[in-house]
């Protein structure tokens with residue numbers, strides 16, 4: 001699907017935000033793949049998208065051009081029990097987020113992330129986590145502005161050898177939350193890392 005540059009009739013404030021639904025696969029999955037793979041060194045296979053969208057399509061949101069309905073932005077999430085916590089917690093995960101380059105800096109990703117967080121909160125998520133490349137300043141700023149904290153540095157996490165941060169947003173005032181320990185770099189430690 002062709003990328004439409006912003007114009008007076010397509011102010012980012014006028015975009016349509018919709019929840020993904022399986023009936024939209026034919027219309028939007030190719031555009032979702034194209035948008036996300038543009039900024040990836042290693043494109044995901046179609047099965048990766050289907051893994052997320054078949055099970056958690058209700059946690060995927062699209063930003064669409066108001067008239068052409070071209071895809072402008074997308075967020076893909078999942079929500080699963082995190083069994084290494086005792087008692088198990090419900091952990092949301094932001095797997096993919098992308099906004100078409102001509103539309104960046106207008107709050108579109110912020111809106112999509114808030115929609116994802118809201119959908120996971122409604123489904124009783126305890127926390128939302130994600131990984132982002134340490135050099136991805138726009139993504140780091142976006143998530144930290146929304147309250148995400150750095151929980152772990154993942155050295156050489158990506159295939160291209162670059163490192164990542166795991167970020168976490170705590171959604172509940174779980175007991176002990178304010179007692180989280182921090183490492184030397186001021187990052188919160190996972191419970192299973194605390195000796």
Ligand SMILES: CC(C)(COP(=O)(O)OP(=O)(O)OC[C@H]1O[C@@H](n2cnc3c(N)ncnc32)[C@H](O)[C@@H]1OP(=O)(O)O)[C@@H](O)C(=O)NCCC(=O)NCCS
Pocket residue numbers: 039096097098099100103104105106107108109110111131132133136138139141142145
């Ligand atoms: C990271 C990415 C998703 C951000 O998308 P975006 O739509 O530009 O993000 P936003 O507009 O919500 O936020 C970006 C900036 O615009 C600012 N902004 C928010 N609303 C705004 C508005 N109405 N008008 C102008 N600027 C606005 C935000 O304050 C933010 O500034 P910051 O640098 O201080 O955080 C986008 O750069 C992208 O697709 N990158 C490639 C893929 C990627 O890296 N994905 C993340 C992987 S984890």
